[in-house]
Amino acid sequence: MEQEFKDLNYWALILGGSSGLGYASARKLAKHGMNIIVIHQDRRNEIPEIEESFNEIRQAGVRLESFNTDAVQKENRGELIRDITQILGTRGKIRTMVHSISKASLKPIIGEEPTLKNEDFQSTIDAMALSLYDWTQAVFKAELFSKDARILSFTSEGNKKAWANYAAVSAAKVAMEAITRSLALELAPYGIRANCIQAGVTVTRSFQLIPENETLRVHALKRNPFKRLTVPKDVANVVYLLSKDEAGWITGSIIPVNGGEHLK
Numbered sequence: 001m002e003q004e005f006k007d008l009n010y011w012a013l014i015l016g017g018s019s020g021l022g023y024a025s026a027r028k029l030a031k032h033g034m035n036i037i038v039i040h041q042d043r044r045n046e047i048p049e050i051e052e053s054f055n056e057i058r059q060a061g062v063r064l065e066s067f068n069t070d071a072v073q074k075e076n077r078g079e080l081i082r083d084i085t086q087i088l089g090t091r092g093k094i095r096t097m098v099h100s101i102s103k104a105s106l107k108p109i110i111g112e113e114p115t116l117k118n119e120d121f122q123s124t125i126d127a128m129a130l131s132l133y134d135w136t137q138a139v140f141k142a143e144l145f146s147k148d149a150r151i152l153s154f155t156s157e158g159n160k161k162a163w164a165n166y167a168a169v170s171a172a173k174v175a176m177e178a179i180t181r182s183l184a185l186e187l188a189p190y191g192i193r194a195n196c197i198q199a200g201v202t203v204t205r206s207f208q209l210i211p212e213n214e215t216l217r218v219h220a221l222k223r224n225p226f227k228r229l230t231v232p233k234d235v236a237n238v239v240y241l242l243s244k245d246e247a248g249w250i251t252g253s254i255i256p257v258n259g260g261e262h263l264k
Helices: 022-032 042-058 074-088 118-141 167-190 213-223 232-243
Strands: 009-015 035-042 064-068 095-101 145-155 193-199 254-259
Touching: 009 022, 009 074, 009 118, 009 232, 022 035, 022 074, 022 232, 035 042, 035 074, 042 064, 064 074, 064 167, 074 095, 074 118, 095 118, 095 232, 095 254, 118 145, 145 232, 167 193, 193 232, 232 254
Parallel strands: 009 035, 009 095, 035 064, 095 145, 145 193, 193 254
Antiparallel strands: none
16 A cells, blocks of 8 residues: 655644544554544543554554543643644644544424523534634644645535434534635635535444434435445545645535435
């Protein structure tokens, strides 16, 4: 396998990378020679298994540094930026930043309590949309991006379709897409590209928290021309493609990665 990023002092910063799409992206980029920084938030009893999976990534011959903390908190972000600056040293730069933070209120609008409150919308949008802006701004101000950096985040079909118990997440996805378009426009003079990947229905830990997720799976299978669900590897492959030099003319886009699931 070609390791085109090897020896370029490139790093990928993965926000939410201990499982699902974030972890798959870290693993794929590492196979092609990119060093990895993962920021995740998991329970203490889950750490041994997570560390084992991180060691699998290190076997690709790259460096991997991880931080188990809340990436959404402003105080943590400032400390993390200082730590990342030390890790990168004088030569390292962040080529790809992947936003995969999933921290949501999955409640109905009406019905039995608990129902969605204003603060539920605020916390979900803050974690799943505004933190993309906060991290981009922090990394940019610290001058940690490479001259041809890529900012990638994950959206879903819930950006346009209404799903039960998904209202707060849907609002966050729409906000994240709007932020991505603005980042693409205003960061273009600095050589930075920003895109959203609209993944198909993918059975991840976060997806399984959605009430009645089995209904979404069945519906997706019926619509998909290939008659299978999206898997994290499918999405990670596109993260890799968008990180390559050849993808430099793609920015400000919402890219479906779902095997045609959106076609009908």
